Amino acid sequence: MRALRPILLAGTLALGACSMAPKYVQPAFPVPPSWPVGDAYLRQSEAALPSVSYRDVFRDTRLQRIIDQALANNRDLRASVANIAAARAQYRIQRAELFPQIDASGGVNRRDIGRGAAGGNFAVGGTTYSASVGVNAFELDLFGRVRSLSDAALNRYFSQEAAARATRLTLTGDVAGAWLTYAADRTLLKLAEDTAAIARRSVTLTRARVTGGVAPRTDLRQAEQILATAEGNIASQRTALAQDVNALQLLVGAPVDPALLPASIEEASRTVAELPAGLDSRILLRRPDVVQSEYELRATNAEIGAARAALFPTISLTGLFSFASQALGSLISGDALTKSASATANYPIFRAGAGRAGVEQANALQRAALAQYEGTIQTAFREVADALARRGTITDELAANERFAAAAADTYRLTEARYRGGIDTFLSSLDAQRSLYAAQQQVVQTRLIRATNLVTLYRTLGGDSQIDTAAGAPALSAQQSPQQ
Helix, strand or coil: CCCHHHHHHHHHHCCCCCCCCCCCCCCCCCCCCCCCCCCCCCCCCCCCCCCCCCHHEEHHHHHHHHHHHHHCCCCCHHHHHHHHHHHHHHHHHHHHHHCCCCEEEEEEEEEEEHHHHHHHCCCCEEEEEEEEEEEEEEEEEEHHHHHHHHHHHHHHHHHHHHHHHHHHHHHHHHHHHHHHHHHHHHHHHHHHHHHHHHHHHHHHHHHHHHHCCCCHHHHHHHHHHHHHHHHHHHHHHHHHHHHHHHHHHHHHHHCHHHHHHCCCCHHHHEEEEECCCCHHHHHHHHHHHHHHHHHHHHHHHHHHHHHHHHCCCEEEEEEEEEEEEEEHHCCHHHHHHEEEEEEEEECCCCCCCHHHHHHHHHHHHHHHHHHHHEEEEEEEEHHHHHHHHHHHHHHHHHHHHHHHHHHHHHHHHHHHHHCCCCCHHHHHHHHHHHHHHHHHHHHHHHHHHHHHHHHHHHHHHHCCCHHHHCCCCCCCCCCCCCCC
16 A cells, blocks of 8 residues: 555645635626616515515415425426536536546456467466556646536536526516416406496397487497407407416416416405515625526636646646555455556647637636626616616516506496497497497506516516525535535
């Protein structure tokens, strides 16, 4: 074992070798420190965004059950978990190069030579046994090349974990949005059915008036147009509802229990809670896609060190214990032992500039990763600012649309009474009915926009204390290591 001791000692020293990677410094925040303010934005409190979970925002237990089912079954999440496992294994493979690889081998060789070939009267033969154990070409990581590659693999593992969290966050928002869309389509279907029922009564009444010679035939045809439009909308909304269910089932990865679906947008929208937003835009640094981008930046920073270290000589150590004997019983003995140890240094003299080009490439990739990181933050800032702008005006818009719908309903009642009293034309009554139907549809759409705006704000601000530790998802901080 004495021949291996220098190699093992050198390997231990190599673990603490220097690194030629540049010191990582977090880039300056590339967006303003606070959200935009103005008429389109709500005044926000100074408090930072508290830690939340989707259960704090989506308070309907039916929606919570669907989200839980999606987090357990969604195929994109399963792919993300598999990618994390692959990244973890890649890190462990890369990190293993920091340690000597000890190989053992054994063999038996039987040799028989005939009399003629041996040049005598007797045949020659024998059996030789051999065994060896040793370290083969272990690289001393004096300049930190292997350690830099290991750091890059570790950061890419963390990047994959952040990508999985981003997938879970997006999935949660998508499920909530699809659930709310189904609720809106249920309400639109009810509106179409109510409008069709009114139109049928109008057609019946108008037909009787035409038969009695009180009204012209054009009134009947106009009433039939309203009925046909409503019946067409009914068919369209039924299709939309079926497609909404299909979309939910795709997100969930399994059939959705009809009992978990909402009856109307009025009911569903009330269950989505307000999410407070802090003025400090640095809360974006916890968004999973921003975290993923920063780990990628850290990985490229480490790869600069590996490229720089490749410009320097590589030193490898080899040590071997071998035994050879013609008798198996005396194989492991002092007389059968052969020991050897060697060290080699390799320095490329001419590579046509490939080494320096490798450093330039690593630096270029690091600059690209930096631009990607800053762009991710800027995109996140724009998404949150847009969501806040919509949030600041949607309540007023909904109130205005509700007032418009109430006025349209009163107008329809008045024009209908005037028509039956012979004061106004049937066309005025039909126009009032069309306006009422359109106004009611607009109220439904605005309620959907308001609810989905809260979903968008939840998703764009990022960070969910519950989905970060969802079933099947690794919870790993930057200080933990996946080597176990």
